[in-house]
Amino acid sequence: MSEENVKTAPTLWWVRHGPTHAKTMVGWSDIPADLSDAAKVARLAVALPDDTPVISSDLARTVATADALAGDRPRLPHGPDLREMHFGAWELRAFAEIEAEDPAHITAFWSEPGEVRPPGGESWNDLTQRVNRAVDRLLARDEDIIIIAHFGVILTQIQRVTGISTEVAFGHRIEPLSLTTLRYGTKPQALGINHEP
16 A cells, blocks of 8 residues: 555644633633734744644633634634643642642642542543543544643643653643644654644
8 A cells, every 4th residue: 555545643733722820720710811922823823734623622711722823724612621620629729828738638639640639629530531532532533633722631642642651741841832743543652742833
Protein backbone atom coordinates (compact mmCIF):
# COMPACT_ATOMS: atom_id res chain seq x y z
CA MET A 1 0.00 0.00 0.00
CA SER A 2 1.40 3.40 -0.92
CA GLU A 3 2.00 6.04 1.74
CA GLU A 4 -0.74 8.14 0.18
CA ASN A 5 -3.31 5.43 1.01
CA VAL A 6 -2.27 4.99 4.64
CA LYS A 7 -4.86 6.55 6.96
CA THR A 8 -3.29 8.95 9.44
CA ALA A 9 -4.55 8.70 13.02
CA PRO A 10 -6.52 11.71 14.26
CA THR A 11 -4.55 14.64 15.63
CA LEU A 12 -6.08 16.76 18.36
CA TRP A 13 -4.84 20.34 18.59
CA TRP A 14 -5.14 21.30 22.26
CA VAL A 15 -5.17 25.02 23.11
CA ARG A 16 -5.23 26.35 26.64
CA HIS A 17 -7.66 29.24 27.06
CA GLY A 18 -6.53 32.83 27.46
CA PRO A 19 -5.17 33.93 30.86
CA THR A 20 -7.51 34.62 33.76
CA HIS A 21 -4.87 36.21 36.04
CA ALA A 22 -6.45 34.37 38.98
CA LYS A 23 -4.15 33.60 41.90
CA THR A 24 -6.47 30.94 43.29
CA MET A 25 -7.51 27.41 42.36
CA VAL A 26 -9.92 27.85 39.46
CA GLY A 27 -11.88 24.86 38.24
CA TRP A 28 -15.56 25.17 37.39
CA SER A 29 -15.91 28.86 38.27
CA ASP A 30 -16.98 30.76 35.18
CA ILE A 31 -14.41 33.55 35.11
CA PRO A 32 -13.45 35.31 31.88
CA ALA A 33 -10.29 35.02 29.82
CA ASP A 34 -8.12 38.02 29.00
CA LEU A 35 -7.85 38.03 25.19
CA SER A 36 -6.48 41.56 24.89
CA ASP A 37 -3.20 40.38 23.31
CA ALA A 38 -4.65 40.44 19.80
CA ALA A 39 -1.29 39.75 18.13
CA LYS A 40 -0.78 36.57 20.14
CA VAL A 41 -4.33 35.40 19.45
CA ALA A 42 -3.80 36.08 15.73
CA ARG A 43 -0.52 34.12 15.63
CA LEU A 44 -2.18 31.17 17.32
CA ALA A 45 -5.15 31.27 14.95
CA VAL A 46 -2.77 31.14 11.97
CA ALA A 47 -0.87 28.20 13.50
CA LEU A 48 -4.02 26.09 13.71
CA PRO A 49 -5.11 23.98 10.73
CA ASP A 50 -7.75 25.40 8.39
CA ASP A 51 -11.13 23.70 7.92
CA THR A 52 -10.73 21.81 11.20
CA PRO A 53 -13.67 21.71 13.65
CA VAL A 54 -13.31 23.62 16.92
CA ILE A 55 -14.76 22.57 20.26
CA SER A 56 -14.37 24.02 23.75
CA SER A 57 -15.56 23.26 27.23
CA ASP A 58 -18.73 25.09 28.21
CA LEU A 59 -16.95 27.53 30.54
CA ALA A 60 -16.75 31.17 29.46
CA ARG A 61 -12.96 31.35 29.32
CA THR A 62 -12.72 28.56 26.76
CA VAL A 63 -15.81 29.59 24.79
CA ALA A 64 -14.48 33.13 24.37
CA THR A 65 -11.04 31.81 23.38
CA ALA A 66 -12.65 29.52 20.81
CA ASP A 67 -14.67 32.45 19.47
CA ALA A 68 -11.45 34.44 19.04
CA LEU A 69 -9.61 31.61 17.26
CA ALA A 70 -12.23 29.84 15.19
CA GLY A 71 -12.58 32.19 12.24
CA ASP A 72 -14.37 30.27 9.47
CA ARG A 73 -13.70 26.89 11.03
CA PRO A 74 -16.80 24.84 11.92
CA ARG A 75 -17.83 24.84 15.58
CA LEU A 76 -18.93 21.77 17.50
CA PRO A 77 -21.29 22.03 20.51
CA HIS A 78 -19.54 22.91 23.78
CA GLY A 79 -18.33 19.90 25.76
CA PRO A 80 -19.07 20.01 29.51
CA ASP A 81 -16.81 16.97 30.04
CA LEU A 82 -13.88 19.10 28.84
CA ARG A 83 -14.11 21.33 31.93
CA GLU A 84 -11.17 21.84 34.27
CA MET A 85 -10.91 19.76 37.44
CA HIS A 86 -13.65 20.43 39.99
CA PHE A 87 -11.88 21.74 43.11
CA GLY A 88 -14.93 21.54 45.35
CA ALA A 89 -14.46 23.44 48.62
CA TRP A 90 -11.02 24.62 47.46
CA GLU A 91 -12.47 26.48 44.49
CA LEU A 92 -11.26 30.11 44.23
CA ARG A 93 -9.12 29.75 47.34
CA ALA A 94 -5.36 30.36 47.49
CA PHE A 95 -3.03 27.42 48.00
CA ALA A 96 -1.50 29.03 51.11
CA GLU A 97 -4.93 29.47 52.68
CA ILE A 98 -5.83 25.82 52.15
CA GLU A 99 -2.39 24.68 53.29
CA ALA A 100 -2.79 26.59 56.56
CA GLU A 101 -6.17 24.96 57.12
CA ASP A 102 -5.47 21.38 55.98
CA PRO A 103 -1.78 20.91 55.09
CA ALA A 104 -1.76 17.10 54.92
CA HIS A 105 -4.74 16.95 52.56
CA ILE A 106 -3.54 19.49 50.02
CA THR A 107 0.02 18.16 50.13
CA ALA A 108 -1.26 14.68 49.34
CA PHE A 109 -3.42 16.07 46.54
CA TRP A 110 -0.37 17.49 44.73
CA SER A 111 2.32 14.96 45.74
CA GLU A 112 0.26 11.76 45.45
CA PRO A 113 -2.12 12.51 42.56
CA GLY A 114 -4.61 9.80 41.85
CA GLU A 115 -7.50 9.21 44.23
CA VAL A 116 -7.04 12.20 46.57
CA ARG A 117 -9.97 14.61 46.20
CA PRO A 118 -10.58 18.13 47.44
CA PRO A 119 -13.65 18.18 49.71
CA GLY A 120 -16.62 17.88 47.36
CA GLY A 121 -14.38 17.88 44.29
CA GLU A 122 -12.65 15.56 41.84
CA SER A 123 -9.47 13.52 42.04
CA TRP A 124 -6.93 13.33 39.23
CA ASN A 125 -8.34 9.93 38.31
CA ASP A 126 -11.89 11.35 38.21
CA LEU A 127 -10.75 14.13 35.88
CA THR A 128 -8.82 11.75 33.64
CA GLN A 129 -11.75 9.37 33.26
CA ARG A 130 -14.15 12.22 32.47
CA VAL A 131 -11.86 13.78 29.88
CA ASN A 132 -10.98 10.44 28.31
CA ARG A 133 -14.67 9.75 27.74
CA ALA A 134 -15.05 13.10 25.99
CA VAL A 135 -11.93 12.53 23.90
CA ASP A 136 -13.04 9.04 22.91
CA ARG A 137 -16.28 10.51 21.58
CA LEU A 138 -14.30 13.04 19.56
CA LEU A 139 -11.88 10.43 18.24
CA ALA A 140 -14.86 8.39 17.03
CA ARG A 141 -15.42 11.19 14.50
CA ASP A 142 -12.14 10.07 12.87
CA GLU A 143 -10.95 13.57 12.05
CA ASP A 144 -8.56 16.17 13.38
CA ILE A 145 -10.14 18.56 15.90
CA ILE A 146 -9.05 21.77 17.65
CA ILE A 147 -9.96 21.69 21.34
CA ILE A 148 -9.91 24.79 23.54
CA ALA A 149 -9.55 23.51 27.08
CA HIS A 150 -7.85 23.86 30.46
CA PHE A 151 -4.50 23.15 32.10
CA GLY A 152 -5.50 19.94 33.90
CA VAL A 153 -7.48 18.63 30.94
CA ILE A 154 -4.49 18.99 28.61
CA LEU A 155 -2.19 17.30 31.14
CA THR A 156 -4.47 14.25 31.24
CA GLN A 157 -4.04 13.86 27.49
CA ILE A 158 -0.28 14.35 27.53
CA GLN A 159 -0.18 11.53 30.06
CA ARG A 160 -2.52 9.39 27.95
CA VAL A 161 -0.53 9.79 24.74
CA THR A 162 2.98 9.59 26.18
CA GLY A 163 2.45 7.09 29.01
CA ILE A 164 4.31 9.24 31.55
CA SER A 165 3.47 9.11 35.24
CA THR A 166 1.04 11.55 36.80
CA GLU A 167 3.88 13.10 38.78
CA VAL A 168 5.82 13.79 35.56
CA ALA A 169 2.68 15.08 33.85
CA PHE A 170 2.18 17.54 36.71
CA GLY A 171 5.65 18.94 35.96
CA HIS A 172 4.67 20.15 32.48
CA ARG A 173 4.02 23.82 31.92
CA ILE A 174 0.97 24.60 29.81
CA GLU A 175 0.83 28.35 29.31
CA PRO A 176 -2.34 30.26 28.42
CA LEU A 177 -2.82 30.42 24.64
CA SER A 178 -0.26 27.68 24.08
CA LEU A 179 -0.66 24.80 21.66
CA THR A 180 -0.17 21.11 22.45
CA THR A 181 -0.50 18.78 19.46
CA LEU A 182 -1.22 15.11 20.15
CA ARG A 183 -1.67 12.26 17.69
CA TYR A 184 -3.81 9.36 18.84
CA GLY A 185 -4.37 5.94 17.25
CA THR A 186 -2.24 2.78 17.52
CA LYS A 187 1.03 4.73 17.78
CA PRO A 188 0.15 7.81 19.81
CA GLN A 189 2.69 10.58 20.11
CA ALA A 190 3.11 14.13 21.29
CA LEU A 191 3.97 16.25 18.27
CA GLY A 192 4.43 19.38 20.38
CA ILE A 193 3.77 20.47 23.95
CA ASN A 194 3.21 24.00 25.23
CA HIS A 195 4.18 25.63 21.92
CA GLU A 196 3.56 29.37 21.80
CA PRO A 197 3.37 30.54 18.17
